Amino acid sequence: MSLRATLQKRLAQRRESGLYRQLKILDAAPTPGAVVDGLPMVTFSSNDYLGLATHPEVIAAQQEGARLGAGATASHLVNGHLRIHEELQEEIAAATGREAALVFSSGYAANMGTICALIGRGDSIVSDKLNHASLIDGARLSRADSLRFAHSDTAALERQLVRAPAAGGNTLVAVDGVYSMDGDCAPLAEVARLCRQYGAWLMVDEAHGFGVMGSDILPVGGSVAAAGLGEEEVPVLMGTLGKAAGNAGAFVAGSRELIDYLVQFARTYIYTTGMPPAVAAGALAAVRIMQRQPELRQRLGNNIAHFRRGAAERGLPLCDSTSAIQPLLLGAEQAVMTVAAELASRGFLVGAIRPPTVPAGTARLRITLSAAHSGAQIEALLDALATALAATVPGQTVADGVSP
Numbered sequence: 001m002s003l004r005a006t007l008q009k010r011l012a013q014r015r016e017s018g019l020y021r022q023l024k025i026l027d028a029a030p031t032p033g034a035v036v037d038g039l040p041m042v043t044f045s046s047n048d049y050l051g052l053a054t055h056p057e058v059i060a061a062q063q064e065g066a067r068l069g070a071g072a073t074a075s076h077l078v079n080g081h082l083r084i085h086e087e088l089q090e091e092i093a094a095a096t097g098r099e100a101a102l103v104f105s106s107g108y109a110a111n112m113g114t115i116c117a118l119i120g121r122g123d124s125i126v127s128d129k130l131n132h133a134s135l136i137d138g139a140r141l142s143r144a145d146s147l148r149f150a151h152s153d154t155a156a157l158e159r160q161l162v163r164a165p166a167a168g169g170n171t172l173v174a175v176d177g178v179y180s181m182d183g184d185c186a187p188l189a190e191v192a193r194l195c196r197q198y199g200a201w202l203m204v205d206e207a208h209g210f211g212v213m214g215s216d217i218l219p220v221g222g223s224v225a226a227a228g229l230g231e232e233e234v235p236v237l238m239g240t241l242g243k244a245a246g247n248a249g250a251f252v253a254g255s256r257e258l259i260d261y262l263v264q265f266a267r268t269y270i271y272t273t274g275m276p277p278a279v280a281a282g283a284l285a286a287v288r289i290m291q292r293q294p295e296l297r298q299r300l301g302n303n304i305a306h307f308r309r310g311a312a313e314r315g316l317p318l319c320d321s322t323s324a325i326q327p328l329l330l331g332a333e334q335a336v337m338t339v340a341a342e343l344a345s346r347g348f349l350v351g352a353i354r355p356p357t358v359p360a361g362t363a364r365l366r367i368t369l370s371a372a373h374s375g376a377q378i379e380a381l382l383d384a385l386a387t388a389l390a391a392t393v394p395g396q397t398v399a400d401g402v403s404p
């Protein structure tokens with residue numbers, strides 16, 4: 001069959017299964033207000049948890065950074081590594097309490113490259129079943145023995161840690177610090193304890209923790225810092241710069257040796273053009289602002305509490321999440337699409353998440369909060385949610401509509 005005919009057939013199957021996905025076009029990044037396909041909306045769907053993507057100081061820093069060149073012009077090891085990259089890495093190392101850090105062009109690349117550099121054939125990788133796609137793909141590409149455990153089930157993790165040495169080599173345990181579609185935190189203290197007991201290396205993906213949570217000493221250090229863990233327990237700390245930091249790219253932070261090693265062996269770092277200087281400058285400004293302005297995290301925390309309180313009062317199917325990611329689990333894909341469309345007609349954009357992004361039967365609205373939301377915007381969303389859910393599941397209270 002011709003390529004075009006093959007693709008048409010597969011696209012038709014995708015449409016028939018109700019899983020066909022469509023791009024929306026925004027005029028600009030959400031503030032959280034945005035013009036989406038020509039219509040004004042308030043977005044509750046971005047990962048810009050602190051509002052830094054549209055922060056004037058961050059944008060000015062990007063504009064200033066662009067004076068260093070629109071592009072890095074080569075890979076980091078050739079001539080694409082600028083002083084601004086070094087400054088960003090030093091700032092990230094300080095913010096995460098690690099000796100050193102390395103910036104990658106994306107979180108996807110950071111996870112794939114790091115996993116494949118650290119382990120290979122004859123080693124094992126043990127992953128939570130709800131890990132981000134980039135960790136899963138890294139595990140596959142590494143050719144290590146891939147073992148998985150039920151979400152946040154530390155007894156199941158321990159069973160895999162008992163099995164893992166059968167491969168003969170080293171064992172890497174990889175988890176999200178905050179799960180991207182559920183918003184819950186990994187049980188990091190227990191995961192770290194098991195890794196120590198079984199001599200496994202622990203890698204934590206802080207895409208949704210960095211900048212949003214931390215400890216007194218490392219206020220933006222992420223869920224690892226919040227759990228009171230340091231480099232000894234979590235030697236491989238990964239985070240992204242396109243979420244709370246509002247820019248693009250990612251980092252791995254750890255010992256000097258880890259960073260030196262990744263420069264030598266992480267293929268997604270070596271064989272790709274260096275991060276554009278403007279992005280490095282914007283990310284540097286953002287990481288500085290997040291550390292200097294604890295009020296941003298305070299405002300985000302207040303908004304999360306506001307949303308959860310209002311959702312509980314209205315009987316909405318909240319999940320067990322204290323992070324900026326607040327999913328409403330509806331179960332049925334059709335219900336999610338109907339409610340999301342109803343919300344859109346009322347001027348609210350929320351994520352409608354269906355399989356294969358999440359397991360079958362767990363379709364959900366993925367609502368994300370930002371420090372930039374106003375109390376009035378949150379209140380209006382809550383009212384719209386209550387109305388839309390009641391209309392979609394007639395004859396039932398909203399809470400009865402939840403799938404197990």
Ligand SMILES: *Cc1c(COP(=O)(O)O)cnc(C)c1O
Binds near residue numbers: 249
């Ligand atoms: C978004 C995300 C990534 C990928 O980061 P990008 O910089 O967007 O490529 C990795 N891990 C998790 C948990 C994420 O949510």
